[in-house]
Amino acid sequence: MLGEGIVKGLAETARNFFGSYAEKDRLTTVQFPEERLPQAEAARVFPFLVYDTDDMEKGLRCVACKICEVECPPKCITIEKSTEKKPDFTGKPQFFPEKFEIDVSVCMSCQICVEVCPFEAIKMDTAFELSTDDRFGGLHWPKERLAKPNEYYHQIHPMEAAAVDEQLAEKKAKAEEKHVPAAAQAEGAAAR
């Protein structure tokens, strides 16, 4: 009969309409600004720099090795290396970035900088409400804006951050092991 297919289709529409009151599977939307779905653990938007302790200048993990600058596919990272060194978390003197800028209007959130970083210094942020009316300065983020404490990293990627902390603690322990005999030797030499 002509029109039978249409009636069948409309029955399906009706099922979806009434079903949306009963089944969560059929009504998946939320009223966004008021209601928010939790973000996935792996979610990523733009990169940020991690620092330990309370002092951003002292605790920044970045050693300005420029690997991320080279590997960044759209080339949105600019780094200027410092001339003097400061001790890193294991106490070893390292360079630090005098200038570290990310042009977020160019960044495409691919996460390659995070993957290539050997120092666990750059990670992906999950903040996404970032609109600004300044299209030059507002989209060119300096080191001061990019730097976030390690606690913030724990807050947004708890599982990942815990694994990273474990790795760094291991590294530190190893470095100290190496360091202690050397210091003991030096002391011994001084005593002699």
Place this chain on the structure above:
Amino acid sequence: MSAVEERIVELTGDVDSGQLLEVSMGPHHPSTHGVFRMNVELEGERVMKLKPVFGYLHRNHEKIAENGSYLAAMPFTDRLDYMCSMTNNWAYALSVEKLAGIAVPERAEYVRVIVAELTRLQNHVSLIGFLMQDMGASGTPLMYAFREREKILDLFEQLSGTRMMCNYMRFGGVRVDPTPEWLAEAEALVGRFPAFLDEFEQLLRENEILMSRTQGVGVLPRELAVNAGVTGPMLRASGVNYDIRKVDAYGIYDRFQFRVPLGEHGDVYDRYMIRMLEMRESVKILEQALREIPEGPAMDPKARLRGLRPKAGEAYGRIESPKGELGFFLISNGTPEPYRYRVRPPSMINLTVLEDMCLGRSVADIVVTLGSVDIILGEVDR
């Protein structure tokens, strides 16, 4: 643009008499799925000539890739066919692995099949939604399709961090090993999917308006499809049994039991039905892959992330992407950058037969025919 000499439809009017109405459809026409333009010459409502114009979304993808490292091109491949970044990643990873001779662990192969088939599901389901939208079914089928697509994209987000620009595969495996919870969630989604497909089919398959708008419209004969190099669901709707998953058995596709649905008439309705049936086959592949996935590393331990310098040579890796044969041709001269990087885009090659499918039909049929080709302008223009 005609792929064979003789026209399918006999033209009665004189094309060069200057009596035809020239209409420029696009590039900002909503039914062109992006920025695509067709120069159409009309006699009344009948299409006498159709010239596709593309390049509005050209962004130098191939040249950018030739100026960067092999790894740097990976996130750019996401932006080719932005509906299915996972399959784009796979095709590129496959050709680099061929070029550099990198092995892929068993578990990674399974994960690749799982994400690729999920991609096929979400691509086909949204394509059908778009096709109905083009036909005037404003909203309903597209919203149902997007509701299901979003569930798959949520899975992708949990796995890779983003919904669409996944950047998930690496040379020698995949970036993140899926957790058991993720696999369980994927299994639950795949389990629910056939019920949705039943509903979706019930909604549309026997609809009289759909049938009269699509049956016998945009017919692509078998010979023309083969001659023009059309691949994917378009080719199979014309009755040619050619699926790279079967022909080439790349990855581990030879281990799975699935059939290749074939069309008979090569019209828009067949292309719609092929996609419905292909989704059911994808569900079968997914069920098998999720059941058999082994434990082990998801990344070849010997594969390095940076500093890949393949020996001089060339490689072509191809996969059956949801739109057709997606291939990456690479030439290496021993430097860290590819010497030549070429994409074989299924969308663009499938689009070249558009004129032959539309001649002699009305303007409204162009929209439906174009919708059934399944193009993404990111891939057409690159």
